[in-house]
Amino acid sequence: MEGKVAPEGRRPSVWDHFSERVSLGSYVPVLRQDLTWARMKTRHGKPNVMLADRPRKYLRVGERDDFLVQRMDGTRRVSDLVVDHFEKFGTFGLKQVSDLVTTLRQAGFLTDPPRDIWGDLGARLNPAGQPKERRWTEGTAMRLKVPIRGLDGFFTRYHDSVGWVLFSPPFLLVSALVSVFGLVAFIAELLRGRDPFAPIAGSGLAGIVALVLAYYITIAIHESAHALTCKHFGRMVPKGGFLLYYLMPAFYVDVTDAWLEPWSRRIAIFWAGPYSGFCLAGFSAVVVWVLPQGLVATVFFKLAVAAYLTNLLNLMPLLLLDGYWILEQWLEIPQLRERALAFVSGPFWRLVWSRRRLSRRELFFAIFGILSGIYTFLAAFIALYFWRRRLAPIVAPLWLTPGLFSKVVSVVVVGAIAVPLGIRYARRLWRLRTAVTKAPEVARRAIFTIRMSDRMRLLGGLGFLKGLPPASFERLARAARVRHVIAGEVVVRQGERGAQFFIIAEGQAEVSILERGEERSIRKLKPGDFFGERALLEGGIRTATVRALAPMRLLVFDEKAFWSELAGPITWQRRVRESLSERELLKRVPLFADISSRQLDLLAVKLVVVPFRKRAVIVRRGEPGRDFFIVREGRVAALGQAGEKLREMGPGDFFGEIALLRDTPRTATVVGLVPGTLWRLGRQDFHELLGKYLALEDEFEGVAVARGHGMDGAA
Amino acid sequence: MQCWICASPASASCRFCGRAVCRDDARIHPFVLEVYESGGSHYGLAVEDAIHCGVCKPKPEPVLMDFLDEVGPPRRPAGRKPGRK
Numbered sequence: 001m002e003g004k005v006a007p008e009g010r011r012p013s014v015w016d017h018f019s020e021r022v023s024l025g026s027y028v029p030v031l032r033q034d035l036t037w038a039r040m041k042t043r044h045g046k047p048n049v050m051l052a053d054r055p056r057k058y059l060r061v062g063e064r065d066d067f068l069v070q071r072m073d074g075t076r077r078v079s080d081l082v083v084d085h086f087e088k089f090g091t092f093g094l095k096q097v098s099d100l101v102t103t104l105r106q107a108g109f110l111t112d113p114p115r116d117i118w119g120d121l122g123a124r125l126n127p128a129g130q131p132k133e134r135r136w137t138e139g140t141a142m143r144l145k146v147p148i149r150g151l152d153g154f155f156t157r158y159h160d161s162v163g164w165v166l167f168s169p170p171f172l173l174v175s176a177l178v179s180v181f182g183l184v185a186f187i188a189e190l191l192r193g194r195d196p197f198a199p200i201a202g203s204g205l206a207g208i209v210a211l212v213l214a215y216y217i218t219i220a221i222h223e224s225a226h227a228l229t230c231k232h233f234g235r236m237v238p239k240g241g242f243l244l245y246y247l248m249p250a251f252y253v254d255v256t257d258a259w260l261e262p263w264s265r266r267i268a269i270f271w272a273g274p275y276s277g278f279c280l281a282g283f284s285a286v287v288v289w290v291l292p293q294g295l296v297a298t299v300f301f302k303l304a305v306a307a308y309l310t311n312l313l314n315l316m317p318l319l320l321l322d323g324y325w326i327l328e329q330w331l332e333i334p335q336l337r338e339r340a341l342a343f344v345s346g347p348f349w350r351l352v353w354s355r356r357r358l359s360r361r362e363l364f365f366a367i368f369g370i371l372s373g374i375y376t377f378l379a380a381f382i383a384l385y386f387w388r389r390r391l392a393p394i395v396a397p398l399w400l401t402p403g404l405f406s407k408v409v410s411v412v413v414v415g416a417i418a419v420p421l422g423i424r425y426a427r428r429l430w431r432l433r434t435a436v437t438k439a440p441e442v443a444r445r446a447i448f449t450i451r452m453s454d455r456m457r458l459l460g461g462l463g464f465l466k467g468l469p470p471a472s473f474e475r476l477a478r479a480a481r482v483r484h485v486i487a488g489e490v491v492v493r494q495g496e497r498g499a500q501f502f503i504i505a506e507g508q509a510e511v512s513i514l515e516r517g518e519e520r521s522i523r524k525l526k527p528g529d530f531f532g533e534r535a536l537l538e539g540g541i542r543t544a545t546v547r548a549l550a551p552m553r554l555l556v557f558d559e560k561a562f563w564s565e566l567a568g569p570i571t572w573q574r575r576v577r578e579s580l581s582e583r584e585l586l587k588r589v590p591l592f593a594d595i596s597s598r599q600l601d602l603l604a605v606k607l608v609v610v611p612f613r614k615r616a617v618i619v620r621r622g623e624p625g626r627d628f629f630i631v632r633e634g635r636v637a638a639l640g641q642a643g644e645k646l647r648e649m650g651p652g653d654f655f656g657e658i659a660l661l662r663d664t665p666r667t668a669t670v671v672g673l674v675p676g677t678l679w680r681l682g683r684q685d686f687h688e689l690l691g692k693y694l695a696l697e698d699e700f701e702g703v704a705v706a707r708g709h710g711m712d713g714a715a
Numbered sequence: 716m717q718c719w720i721c722a723s724p725a726s727a728s729c730r731f732c733g734r735a736v737c738r739d740d741a742r743i744h745p746f747v748l749e750v751y752e753s754g755g756s757h758y759g760l761a762v763e764d765a766i767h768c769g770v771c772k773p774k775p776e777p778v779l780m781d782f783l784d785e786v787g788p789p790r791r792p793a794g795r796k797p798g799r800k
Contacts, residue, residue, distance in 0.1 A: 017782040022774065116775040121745040125763045453721045 025079035029101050030111040031072040038260035042332050050259050055152075055238040057107050058259045064089060065100050072110070079686075086657055092592060095523070145252065148241040151227075158224075159231040167232050175279045182282020185289035186304055194288075196305040210299055214306035218277060219251050222310065225276035227253040229269045233261050263329050270325045274311045281307035318368075318375040337372055344369030347514055452477055458503045458555055461528050463601035464579035475565040476557070485552040492532055494545045499559040503530045507552030513544045524549070530601075535559055536580055579604065586679075589630060589652045606685040612636070612672040619656060621669040626683045630654040634676015638668040648673065719768060729768035742769045 038050040049061040051069065061069060067088060068081055076084070078101055085093035105114050138145040155163075165171055190196075227237045230253075240253035258269045284304035291297045315323035320337065328336045343365040351358060358366065399410045455477035459465060465473070485491055485507070492498055494514050509525040522544065525531060531546050536559055583604050586592055592600060609632060612618055618636060619625060631653045638646040638655065646668055649655065655670055716725045718737035725735030730746050746765035750757055767773075 014782065018778075018780070021778055021780070021782070114776070117777065118745055118773060118775055121747065121759070121761060122763070125745060125761060451721060457720075 024098060024101075025077060025082075027078050027101070028074060028076065029072045029078065029081075029104065030074040031069060031104070032109055032111055035109060036260060040262045043263050043330070044332065048263075051109065052257075052260055053107070053109060054260075055236045055254070055257055057109070058256060059103070059107060059109070060259075064093070064096060068097060068100055069104070072104075083657070091590065144243070146242040147239045147254075149239045151240050151253070152236050152238050155227045155231050155237045159228050163228040163231065166228060175275075178286065179275075179278040179282040182285040182304070183278070186281065186285035186308065189285065189288055189301065194301060196301065210302045211306060214299075214303040215310065216251075217303065218280060218307045218310045221276050221280055222273040222314075223251045223253045225272040226255050226269060229272035230255045230258055233258075233265050233269070235261060263332065267326050267329045270322050270329065273322050274314050277307040277311040277314070280304075281311070316375070318372045319379065336368065340365045340369035341372060342369075342519060344373065347519060454505060455480060455555060458505060458528060462503070462530065463605040464533075464576055464583060466579075466605055468576070472565070476562070479561045479565045480555040480557050483554045483556045485548045485554060487548050487550050489548050491546045491548065491552075491554070492542045492544075494542050496542050498532055498535045498542050501530065501532045501536050501557045501559070501562065502546075503555040503557075504528065505553040505555055508549040509546050509552060510549050511544050511546050519545065533580060534584065536562055582607075582609075585632065603681075607679040607681055610678045610680050611676075612678060613675050614672050616672045618670045618672065618678065619666045619668075621667065622665050625656050625664070625666045628654065628656045628681045628683075628686070629670075630679040630681075632677040632679050634672065635674040636670050636676075636678075637673050638670050640668060643669075651676075719770060727766045729771060730762075730765040731767060731773050732771035734768040734770060736766065736768045740769070742767045744773065 032053070036052045036054050038052070040048045040050070042048045047063055047066070049063075049066045050058060051061050052058045064085070068085060071081060071084055078097055081097045081101075082092065082094060085091070085097060101110075104110050105112075138147055166175075223240065227240065230237050235255070235257035237253055237255060237257070240251065243250045243252045255269055258266050261269070281304040284300040284307065287300045288297045288304065291300070313319075314321045315326075317323040317327040318337075324337065328334070333339070343362070348362070348366050348369070351362065395410050395413055398406045398413075401407075452474075456473055459473055459477055465476075468476075480503075482505075483502075491502065491509065492500075494512075504525055504527050506527055509529075509531075510521050511523050511525060511531065512519045512521045514520075525546070531544075532542070534541075534543065536557070583600060586600055586604055586607070592603070607630075610629075612634065618629065621639075621641065631649050631651050633651055636649050636655075638649065640646050649670075655668075656666070716728075716735040717723065718725045718740055719734040720740040721737060723737045723739075726738050727741050728735050731744070743764040744767035746762045748760040748762060750759045752758070
């Protein structure tokens with residue numbers, strides 16, 4: 001077996017085998033053969049790779065992930081993939097590989113799905129505690145779907161028998177003409193004074209019922225258009241059905257399979273819904289224009305009004321509807337709305353305050369975010385004004401009409417608007433009430449301090465304090481303060497000067513950096529992780545922003561208090577300073593760009609600093625190698641067989657990386673040019689790092705699965 | 716013995732790793748006492764609330780131990796045959 005971990009010269013024992021087998025490093029990920037790949041280009045020519053377990057799960061795979069996934073053929077372990085990543089991209093990709101393997105396994109993309117025998121056992125022992133499976137509904141209470149599955153066959157037959165005609169050039173030409181002429185005819189009718197909300201045959205109730213019916217016909221055709229276009233491109237429409245969006249009934253179809261199509265076809269699928277609306281409204285308007293005034297003309301006019309209103313709403317790019325999705329696909333900025341709103345709510349004001357000129361992208365985010373925010377509020381007020389203005393004259397006489405039926409209809413009409421709004425504000429009030437009732441508990445927790453044993457345990461996890469005498473540990477533990485942070489609060493902000501160092505005792509946080517005006521999340525922190533250690537050295541400038549994802553309890557160390565507690569053991573103060581400085585040096589090495597703070601901490605402990613002199617031979621060609629070297633300071637040269645200089649290496653450069661995995665002889669001799677030092681990492685230490693700090697179950701707890709977004713062509 | 720977590724007097728030991736824990740820090744975890752086969756199916760005698768320290772992590776998946784095949788059965792001491800006194 002390759003890569004068994006055992007000290008030099010000793011045959012691997014059963015326990016060596018066992019410790020290797022339980023570590024992530026020896027796990028062999030095998031990708032399922034029945035998955036669907038889609039290799040496309042973005043509008044700007046960049047690779048866009050999708051991997052799908054149709055029709056359930058869709059993953060967007062990055063360029064580096066694509067490289068790794070290709071290698072998950074059952075011949076490579078995770079440690080091999082780390083080395084492959086290293087050879088290809090020049091960085092240690094520990095997190096990249098472990099996140100990818102975890103994501104793929106949790107999503108069921110690997111041949112062996114994740115299992116939890118203890119969870120299964122618990123479920124078998126206590127079946128009553130298991131939540132009942134809901135079969136008829138999906139989603140949340142405010143976005144409740146009643147799905148109809150197995151629609152793909154229906155839409156396939158629909159497309160193959162009739163629907164294909166809709167995509168023939170003659171039909172497309174005729175429909176475009178009808179859309180244009182119909183719009184002109186509709187405007188002409190409005191200018192002639194036709195009232196879109198006019199009663200039918202003198203009945204206000206009939207007018208409302210006709211408008212509501214027209215609305216649902218429009219939505220049904222709208223959704224069918226999404227589905228048929230999706231089928232036209234050979235993709236699946238596995239389900240659709242009824243949707244209660246804030247208790248407002250509508251329809252939806254699942255067109256998530258569109259992710260496997262190029263950007264232009266995705267836009268076509270989103271455009272199909274509004275386009276069907278233009279065709280329907282245009283046709284209706286032409287009929288109205290041709291027919292004399294009467295009942296039929298009034299009904300068709302209502303249909304045109306409903307279709308245009310639906311389109312107006314759907315094409316507005318400031319809400320999460322068709323217009324927004326089209327814009328997002330066109331601009332190729334995933335999660336445009338979320339990112340724009342996040343920019344406006346945070347970094348934008350800081351940039352304005354610092355009077356820095358905004359880049360084009362920042363300016364776009366600012367405008368889009370502000371408009372989206374305003375429109376969200378405006379839409380609610382417009383809706384209220386519209387319904388009040390239009391419904392009041394109809395509902396009031398209805399309510400006053402004798403008889404139960406008219407009163408029931410009035411209640412239903414008002415309830416359809418009032419109930420969703422009422423629920424929304426009731427939820428807000430409920431949240432407020434919960435916050436008020438929990439306030440004493442939060443205050444009590446704020447007073448409660450972290451126990452000494454927990455403080456000692458947290459401090460014991462810090463690599464740069466390794467070997468510190470217990471008395472010093474205890475003094476440090478006592479010197480720490482406890483800080484409670486609510487979810488969403490920023491603990492440290494990039495660019496600000498800080499004099500505090502933090503260890504997470506409870507909760508989760510997200511580390512993000514500001515790049516081109518946009519906050520990019522780089523990693524998540526969990527209990528035991530720490531941040532802000534630069535502050536211990538020189539009250540350093542924060543290099544990233546840390547925001548609480550969940551309520552957190554933090555151990556806080558002030559710079560002065562930290563060093564004063566270490567003041568007694570002078571040698572220890574020096575050693576800790578050296579360890580911290582060493583971490584700072586390591587952080588600057590591009591090779592470790594992908595490594596998290598705690599992994600870097602542990603790596604710093606494992607790395608041995610080796611001095612070398614001028615002309616000293618560091619490794620010799622042909623000799624077996626088991627160590628990997630990074631130049632810390634000074635310069636070295638790699639020499640070929642005849643002693644010719646192959647290349648020169650300086651700080652941050654490395655050699656001997658293959659020795660971490662394979663027993664290959666050294667391919668070159670490396671000698672010192674300018675005296676300096678090297679960092680040395682042994683093969684066993686590398687495997688320990690893989691095994692101890694990237695255990696699969698830990699990663700399973702912390703890594704989010706969804707990388708692809710589901711798409712519903714919901715109206 | 717002291718509790719691994721808070722160093723107060725311990726009152727139990729973890730069923731999985733043997734660490735000592737006090738009442739306050741003890742947690743519970745399902746545990747399989749024994750597995751037997753009957754009629755082609757596996758059955759387990761299980762404890763629903765065995766003591767768990769919360770520090771060790773019982774692996775949620777079985778571990779393949781094919782390397783034990785390479786080791787082979789334990790060898791008998793030389794000069795002794797089974798069944799002879």
